[in-house]
Amino acid sequence: MGQFLLVDSKKLDGFEGLRQAVHGSHVDVMQLGRGRLRGTLSHVGIGEFSLSIGAFNVGMRTQRVSSDDKLIIGMLLTAQERVAHWAFDMQLNDVLVIPPRLEHDGVFHGASAYAAMRFDLSEVASLFGGEARLSDPDTWRSRGHFRADLETGGIASRRLVRIMSHLRSRTGSLTPSTADFWKRSIVECMAANVMSSLPPDDSGWLPSARRLIRRVEDHLDEAGTRPVHVSEICAALSVSRRTLHRAFQEVFGLGPVSFLRHKRLCAVYSILRRSAPGSTTVAAVAMQQGFYELGRFAQYYLAMFGEHPSQTLGIAPLPTGGDSIARA
Numbered sequence: 001m002g003q004f005l006l007v008d009s010k011k012l013d014g015f016e017g018l019r020q021a022v023h024g025s026h027v028d029v030m031q032l033g034r035g036r037l038r039g040t041l042s043h044v045g046i047g048e049f050s051l052s053i054g055a056f057n058v059g060m061r062t063q064r065v066s067s068d069d070k071l072i073i074g075m076l077l078t079a080q081e082r083v084a085h086w087a088f089d090m091q092l093n094d095v096l097v098i099p100p101r102l103e104h105d106g107v108f109h110g111a112s113a114y115a116a117m118r119f120d121l122s123e124v125a126s127l128f129g130g131e132a133r134l135s136d137p138d139t140w141r142s143r144g145h146f147r148a149d150l151e152t153g154g155i156a157s158r159r160l161v162r163i164m165s166h167l168r169s170r171t172g173s174l175t176p177s178t179a180d181f182w183k184r185s186i187v188e189c190m191a192a193n194v195m196s197s198l199p200p201d202d203s204g205w206l207p208s209a210r211r212l213i214r215r216v217e218d219h220l221d222e223a224g225t226r227p228v229h230v231s232e233i234c235a236a237l238s239v240s241r242r243t244l245h246r247a248f249q250e251v252f253g254l255g256p257v258s259f260l261r262h263k264r265l266c267a268v269y270s271i272l273r274r275s276a277p278g279s280t281t282v283a284a285v286a287m288q289q290g291f292y293e294l295g296r297f298a299q300y301y302l303a304m305f306g307e308h309p310s311q312t313l314g315i316a317p318l319p320t321g322g323d324s325i326a327r328a
Contacts, residue, residue, distance in 0.1 A: 012039035033058030055113035064104035074116040081110030088145035093153030097144035129235020149196035160189035166292035177226035184229035227290035
């Protein structure tokens with residue numbers, strides 16, 4: 001049974017709508033700015049994991065009660081005026097950590113937008129696999145503030161909004177493996193802005209690049225056709241992202257993210273090639289393989305295979321048995 005659930009997407013018409021600013025967590029709110037509050041609030045749930053993105057046009061005071069036993073990691077997407085959480089003055093794309101069962105106090109002095117993911121602390125080791133500090137639950141047991149890189153911080157936040165926009169437009173469910181990939185993609189957006197504020201960790205021995213690549217490919221073989229996120233590989237093999245990146249650069253001349261994208265493109269090609277026209281859609285197959293921007297996906301696909309995905313789908317399916325010669 002699928003794990004993906006579109007929880008809610010609505011327009012805000014008053015400050016009370018922000019009591020559910022983070023799905024599953026009650027937030028006490030008080031309006032500070034003058035005027036009628038307008039905004040939007042969207043929630044996406046994947047199992048017990050949730051992503052919430054909200055935007056509003058006036059100043060607000062927010063307080064989370066201490067009864068919530070989940071970890072909340074938030075990011076400031078936009079702000080017209082000062083935003084403070086506890087004693088932390090937030091800048092755009094900064095990341096805030098609200099540990100389980102800890103009261104939270106935030107003040108938005110003007111129109112703002114935020115993103116927040118909420119999940120169980122026990123998932124940290126898997127979701128942040130490969131980053132020793134981030135995969136340690138103790139890292140998240142204290143309130144924290146991570147300053148985003150000024151040049152690259154916005155990239156992660158824009159990607160997060162695009163993922164939400166894509167998932168919000170979908171209905172129904174995803175397979176458990178695809179849902180896990182989307183969850184990891186969401187977490188990676190937050191993690192990128194956290195890691196940019198941490199000092200580099202160059203400790204540890206780099207194993208033989210080819211030996212490490214072999215282990216990665218064994219893991220991918222076991223995964224079959226489902227999409228595999230780089231954080232899953234890091235967690236499964238107990239290897240850091242930096243180590244993984246160096247190994248892929250040495251062996252393939254490209255990073256693991258690009259390599260995995262190429263592999264997912266190949267999976268899409270194979271599925272489309274073997275599907276009868278009318279039996280599926282390019283969009284459905286692309287999403288199951290973790291592509292959410294169909295325009296960019298189509299560009300990748302055309303550059304890699306020299307044809308549009310719709311052309312591949314229009315070709316008669318390959319025979320299931322015996323040798324065959326693919327059409328040019």
